[in-house]
Amino acid sequence: MASAELSSILAALGRDATARVRRAIRPLGLTAHQYLVLTQLADLGLTSQTALASALGLDPSNLATTISDLVDRDLVDRCRDDADRRRYAVTLTAAGAKLLRKAGAAIATSEHDLLAALEPGQQDQLHTLLRRIADGIDICPVENAARP
Secondary structure, three states: OOOOHHHHHHHHHHHHHHHHHHHHHHOOOOOHHHHHHHHHHHHHHHEEHHHHHHHOOOHHHHHHHHHHHHHHOOOEEEEOOOOOOEEEEEEEEEHHHHHHHHEEEEEHHHHHHHHHOOOOOHHHHHHHHHHHHHHHHHOOOOHHHHOO
């Protein structure tokens, strides 16, 4: 297979997967950006807004509006950081965790539909191979304990 063809297939699959995720979480009132913020907060726990922005690869000022929207919906709690009163600490609320579980289920359904052409063993193999590629270029990192 020519590498340009592989790149084209991967790019098209990425666009399709992204569109499926957006469609899956839209009925929950979430944008893809908000979903990523909630997911990262679930992973980090109580953290500074600056550390959250860094983990997401965002400028902290670009994150402030998203955090405010999530706070207004009671999905995230924001308070002054005890260690540095100039900074905010943020954490996922119970409502945020519940919505994140619903979003995860909706995304899992969309992924199941996307991978329907593969047998379950092939789906597992694809996940393992994609995880290896992602780890090799240091994107989408996960804790070693969470790896299959």
